[in-house]
Amino acid sequence: MINYFYSTNVRDLPDTALQMSIVLKSTRRDRLLVDKIASACKRMETSFASKYCHFFIDQNLPIYDSRAREALVFLLGKKYVPLEDGTARYLNFCSNFDRFQTANSIRSSVREIDHFLWIVGSCEAHRKGKRVKAGVRDLLKKQSDKDWLFSFLPPRG
Template sequence: METALAVPLLRSQIDVANRLHQQLRQWKDTDQALEALHIRFPGFDMDSTLLKVVAINQLYGTQIYMVVPMARHVTEVMRAADGLEDTELVEQIAAFSGRKHLSFASKFAHFFIHMERFPIYDSFARKMVAHHLGAYGRAIGTTSPYKAFVENIERLKQRAALSCSNKELDRYLWLAGLYLLWKRYMDEKDVNKKKKLRMNAEVEALFNDLSSLNSAELAQLYPQHPEE
């Protein structure tokens, strides 16, 4: 039997998040540049992969400090990719230099392999998926965290009866997560704590503008529920 969501998620929230995303010029330019790179260099030879690793790392700040060795690692993983499940592929790309670079690996696969098969794994996506599913409604993955995350994305879509794409859902998870962070920042009175809550400047400016205009879109992005 399906479990109800801990916090409801409506199609209208997905729609408003995607409308707001269209107002973020920096992120529109970033997505267009990555799409152009994907089209121009579709393969995964060392030269092409290095360009892609550098682009993801620079534009998304994924904190890869050894980009050339990482590009070599990704090239080797992609050579042996046939037969791997999608989640295994991301986990193998992520396993580099004794760490799991899952944010980088998921973004690399999302933009340069297939957007729908590879949802973006980052802090906002993880937290918002967990927020909506609740403590007892989600898969927990300690050895394969990306596999658990993808399972939870599907659970969220099914339980919310969403027909949106993973890309549309990703934009909601990111912006809703930033919106909740922005609300905490606006409510926080302690200056030192406030400094730790800083966020993407372009998104912050958008939220500030919408707030000053008393725009209904912010309330539509994340409606307050009685249990909250």
């Protein structure tokens, strides 16, 4: 059910749950928590860890997934800072998330920005020939430039 609802592809859910319970007992509740949960699992589960933390710990923690990452690469262009060896994946993502929010003077909630990034990332995935949900394909029958995409965000502050 978790993989179906959150599109995370967690392979070893019992082990992931055990590792999460250990980490959650001993860690602060901030952005570092996501990478700690993800790295405690046999397979790096950053997407699942970020979604869990966003929905159950703090809605101000951005959701990391391939669509959001692809959106930030597209929207930031040369300003996107790629992941370097030894850098925590989620902290790197958050750094780019913050850079995007600041560069565009966006005052929307993390959840609203997450929805926006999912739409943009899905548009990029579709453009690259990757599979996307039917609703996204229908949405893409419209214009797909950046101004149109920004219309999905509440007004800038």
